[in-house]
Amino acid sequence: MLGVWPDNRHQAALLRLLRDGGPRSRAELVDAVGLSRSKLAAEIDRLIDRGLVDTAGPAASRGGRRSSVVRIAATTRYLGIDIGATTLDLAVTDGEMHILGRLTERTDLRDGPAAVLGQALEMAAKLRVETGSKGFTGAGVGIPGPVSFREGMPVSPPFMPAWHRFPVRETLAAALGCPVLVDNDVNIMALGEMHAGVARSFVDFLFVKIGAGIGCGIVAGGEVYRGATGSAGDIGHISVDPEGPVCVCGNTGCLEALFGGAALARDALAAARSGRSPHLANRLREAGIVTPVDVSVAAAEGDPYAMGLVRDGARRLGQVLAGLVSFFNPGLIVIGGGVAGIGHALLAEIRSVVYRSSLPLATGDMPIALSELGDEAGLLGAARMISDYICHTPPEPANQAGPRPAVAT
Amino acid sequence: MLGVWPDNRHQAALLRLLRDGGPRSRAELVDAVGLSRSKLAAEIDRLIDRGLVDTAGPAASRGGRRSSVVRIAATTRYLGIDIGATTLDLAVTDGEMHILGRLTERTDLRDGPAAVLGQALEMAAKLRVETGSKGFTGAGVGIPGPVSFREGMPVSPPFMPAWHRFPVRETLAAALGCPVLVDNDVNIMALGEMHAGVARSFVDFLFVKIGAGIGCGIVAGGEVYRGATGSAGDIGHISVDPEGPVCVCGNTGCLEALFGGAALARDALAAARSGRSPHLANRLREAGIVTPVDVSVAAAEGDPYAMGLVRDGARRLGQVLAGLVSFFNPGLIVIGGGVAGIGHALLAEIRSVVYRSSLPLATGDMPIALSELGDEAGLLGAARMISDYICHTPPEPANQAGPRPAVAT
Structure with missing residues (x-):
């Protein structure tokens, strides 16, 4: 089954169809695919021969000869690996993308790719046994930083220099013995939301992740748009205030230098120390640290300074999103990532700025919603990414829009 | 031939292939299309039967039996209609997109769609005779304002209220007796640049038109991206200065309220009247009017105030483009439209801001270039738009990304 593709x-x-709709009778598939019964039978037989599809007994009778039910091969297993700044999150799904097993462990990306990928492989081995899997059909990997999708490796990731151009895809493909695709975490979260979240019925939308930094997954025409060199969606470094603080990237006033988890933690600490926020000062005394979640709690409890931090940050983000709405005219914006846990206060302010500053033609029906999937967005998206690749129309001269990414097998 | 499609x-x-590469022998087509000789022959015969393709005599021998040459039917005619604020520009191309005839007349959009489209139809009739055309295979139309591509009509165009929801596509399709597609002028200019201009080898790029207003055509994966409701690329109303002037759209500090032809003319007039620019004051005395071109000339002659106007405007536009580069990661930005005539002073300033404020990963190899086609971009793009539609893979259940636009025939 490994390394086998539809031809x-x-x-x-x-x-x-079988992945997204579950088992179906041959008769139902004739209706759905629009092939003649004999052509369909031939294609299904070829898929069965190659281990991609199983028969699953006779279907309920529709009159006449009984039609047998077919389904994605029961041995199909997709592995999703979501590499976070401090956690490794893995899940195994069946061929219909149901999660069969999931494992989360703490990690430290600064230990370097060999150590972290070694840990991920150990976790994958555990999950393989737990889920009764013979092996993996394919694996998708999300990484918190810029990734060359074509090459399957991180490129100049700001907080994990040891990962620069490390061959993550090749390393995992060799160890797992299956096709692997690697992308940045925001793109796979967007895919996850499209597969099973709030973006299910949308083909043009933005997924904005507010974690330590801020990034954006772009889906255009139902596919992740990665840009000419793979850096599309890097909105954390859009300048929003020429007088603003200097960013890690060297420019001034980047969105990420003003808002996002790291900026909130910095501002919260300053407010706690100076006593401008009694809530945060208390929290600092009790816990020795203040986090973006503390800002959220303080704001919910009515602390004016914390409320101001959330409002100012959301306003900055809203300004950027208003521009992107004019430019990209998305059908939906999904807000996710750790800081999205601040929730409705954040959402209300973002909505207010975006709806006020964009033209009605672009925002008429455009919802701005919080992610429904939380942590699962990245895992499901990673599995969906590799599944899409494996269930993809093979390239042909007539419809080739660009090079198909090379996959190590 | 009219209303006939590949099946x-x-x-x-x-x-x-025949459109973009010219006549070819059947033997060459076997190599290029990857079909068996017999299947190819059957498809070509069907195209000939339906008048879409001609045979054009025997090919040079490659040994063995002589292979005949086929080409796009010689009777194929595409009509491009570029509706500007003050001019109507029409061209007729053959099936290989060579311009056979072109006609430009002054018009006034405020006369309303019936009068302007009537004038366009008269011009089309003249061109039809001049170019020895029996009729048009299809027509593409560009309109200077927001267009519902799906419905083929302008939607709330700010400077031409009488055009709101006027059925431009249906009206022209009925009168011309051929399929018609209507889009906004910036999108068709982007297509024109991709067909024959500086964007020829790019699949992800932006075309920025600086005319009276400012708009942007987005090409992603080789296709125009129009957004969820068709308003993508409307960058003229991105806010760049919360303290800036009030825009016609009602918001403050829109890019278009600070830069673009209308804003430049306004600022030039003020500078001429106040005497802050001696060059522009002279020009106003001599001509009774000052235009964006006068600003350009004054800047080229070293007038400090005019130079400042160009620099400030280019800086504002550059700020917006820097953000879009981070977000969209285009392979190329093309600057076109009337004000682009200001040329290299403008380009230098835009480049300086974009390259300074964007991350190297996004701008590493990204050129910012002036349009090569000028006026022809819109005409070629309009013809290419309808040609693409007619030479398009018909939709099938397996690869349908969205509804195909309805075309009146």
């Missing part, structure tokens, strides 16, 4: 787009379409 | 993607691919 035409009818087979690819069948695989996606 | 599968092999035929569509053949049509695009």
Whole structure:
């Protein structure tokens, strides 16, 4: 089953139908795919021969000869690996993208890629046994930093220099013995939201992650848009205040230098120490530290300074999003990531700025919503990314829009 | 020939190959399309039967039986209509997108759509005779304002209220007896640059038009990206200065309220009247009017105030573009439209701001270039838009990304 692909787009379409819709009778598939009964039978037989599809007994009778039910091969297993700044999160799904097992461990990216990927492989081995998997059909990996999708490696990740151009895809593909794709965490979260979250019915939308930094996943026409060199969605370094603080990137007034988890923690600490926020000062005394969540709690309890921090940050982000709404005209904006836990106060302020500063033609029906999936967005998105790749129409001269990413097998 | 389409993607691919590469022998097409000789022959025969393709005599021998040459039907005619604020510009191309005839007349959009489209139809009739055309295979239309591409009509165009929801596509399709597509002028200029201009080898790029206002055509994966409701690229109303002047849209500090032809003319007039710019004051005395071109000339002659106007405007635009570069990671930015005539002073300032404020990963190889096509961008783009539609893979369940736009025939 490993390294086996559909060999035409009818087979690819069948695989996606069975993945997203579950088992179906051959008769139902004839209706859905628009092939003749005999052509369909031939394509299904080829998929069965190659281990991509199983038969699952006779279907309920529709009159006449009984039609057998087919489904994605029961042995299909997708592995999703979501590498965070401080955690490793893995999940195994079946061929219909149901999560069969999940494992989370603490990690430290500063230990370097060899150590962290070694830990991930150990976790994957545990999960393989737990979920009764013979092996993995494919694995998707999300990394918190810029990634060359084409090469399957991080490129100049600001907080994990040892990972620069480390061959993550090749390393994992060799160890796992299956195709692997690597992308940045925001893109796979966007895919996850499209697969099973609030973006399910949208083809053009933005997923904004507010974690330590701020990034954006762009989905255009139902596919992740990565840009000419793979850095699309890097909105944390859009300048919003020429008089603002200097950012780690060297420019001044970047969105990320003013808002996001790291900036909030910095401002909260300053407010706690100076006593401008009694709530945060208390928290600092009790816990020895203040976090973005403390800002959220303080704001919810009515601390004016904390409320101001949330409002100012949301306003900055809202300004950037208002510009992007004019430019990209998304059908939806999803807000996710750790700081999104601040929730409705944040959302209300973002909405107010975006709806006020954008033209009605662009915002008429555009919802701004919080992520529904939380942590699962990245895991499901990683699994969906590799599943899409495996269930993809093979490239043909007639419809080739660009090079298909190379996958190590 | 009218209203006839390829009926599968092999035929569509053949049509695009012959359009973009010119006449070819059947033997060459076997190599290029990747079909068996017999299947290819069958598809070509079907295209010939339906009048989409001609045979054009025997090809040079490659040994063995002589292969005949085929080409896009000689009767193929695409009509491009570029509706500007003050001019109507029409061109007729052959099936290989060579311009056979072109006509430009002054018009006034305020006369309303019936009068202007009537004038365009008269011009089209003249061009039809001049170019020896029996009729048009299809027509593409560009309009200077927001357009619902799906419905083929302008939507709330700010400077031409009488055009709001006027059925431009249906009206022209009925009168011309051929398929018609309507889009805003910036999107078709982007297509024109991709077809024959500086963006020829790019699939992800931005075309920025600086005319009276400022708009942006977005090409992603080789196709115009229009957004969820068709308003993508409307960057003229991105706010760049909360303290800035009130814009016609009602918000404050929009890019368009600070830069673009209308804003430059306003600032130039003020500078001429106040005497802050001796050059512009002279020009106002001599001509009774000052235009963006006068600002350009004054700046080129070293007038400090005019130089400041160009520099400030380019800096504002550069700030917006820097943000879009971070977000969209284009492979190229093309600057076009009337004010682009200011040329290299403008370009230098835009480059300086964008390259300074964007991350190297996004701007590493990204050129910012002036349009090569000028006026022809819109005409070629309009013709290319309808040609792409006619030479398009027909939608199938397996690869349908969204509804195909309805076309009146």
